[in-house]
Amino acid sequence: MSMSPAKATAAQADPTGSAGDEAHRTAHVARTTSESSVELWLDLDGTGEADVETGVPFYDHMLRSLAKHSLIDLRVRSSGDIEIDVHHTVEDTAIVLGQALREALGDKSGISRFGDATVPLDEALATAVVDVAGRPYVVHEGEPEGQQYVLIGGHFTGSMTRHVLESFATNAGLCLHVRVLAGRDPHHIVEAQFKAVARALRAAVARDPRVVGIPSAKGAL
Numbered sequence: 001m002s003m004s005p006a007k008a009t010a011a012q013a014d015p016t017g018s019a020g021d022e023a024h025r026t027a028h029v030a031r032t033t034s035e036s037s038v039e040l041w042l043d044l045d046g047t048g049e050a051d052v053e054t055g056v057p058f059y060d061h062m063l064r065s066l067a068k069h070s071l072i073d074l075r076v077r078s079s080g081d082i083e084i085d086v087h088h089t090v091e092d093t094a095i096v097l098g099q100a101l102r103e104a105l106g107d108k109s110g111i112s113r114f115g116d117a118t119v120p121l122d123e124a125l126a127t128a129v130v131d132v133a134g135r136p137y138v139v140h141e142g143e144p145e146g147q148q149y150v151l152i153g154g155h156f157t158g159s160m161t162r163h164v165l166e167s168f169a170t171n172a173g174l175c176l177h178v179r180v181l182a183g184r185d186p187h188h189i190v191e192a193q194f195k196a197v198a199r200a201l202r203a204a205v206a207r208d209p210r211v212v213g214i215p216s217a218k219g220a221l
Helices: 005-013 057-070 087-105 160-172 186-204
Strands: 026-032 036-043 050-053 073-080 114-121 124-131 137-141 175-182
Touching (some): 026 087, 036 087, 050 057, 057 186, 087 160, 137 160
Parallel strands (some): 050 073, 137 175
Antiparallel strands (some): 026 036, 036 073, 114 124
């Protein structure tokens, strides 16, 4: 599914957007280094539309799944030295995604803050728990032995899954726990994790009309 040109244009032109009675929470972040160039737009109050081009097909698939199941509209344009290795492009895209999520959340007023989900994909099963606390912390456990060495889709190494989650959570300010509970197929194991994170994020960033102000006893996140 591709983000419509109208939505993409609106995201660039109006970082607040609007839908119904509440403004959309959006962000546009660009980052360029000697190894990669990434430009990303997101809308937390979207419908899960995704237009993703990173040059790494399996990663594109994972980011589209993340958007679809979190209901976050996402547009990504990444390029990098993939003739050497996809590591830089994959990592830097995750960094920018995290930065954009943090920007779009603002002061986090009115959000649920916590989310969790357990998602199956055939034989694979993964669970994710997230706290949008502003204090980055990642626990990633349960992948079967050898998963980190598997090449998926010809480019994406299994070890990149953890690295993506760490880069994303660190830059977004998330406490993120992900555990693989079952799985044999390397593709399914990775995809179940992305979908579980997506569903947990969907719950955590959702607006709750009963929450007044910032969802923390100390008044800040």
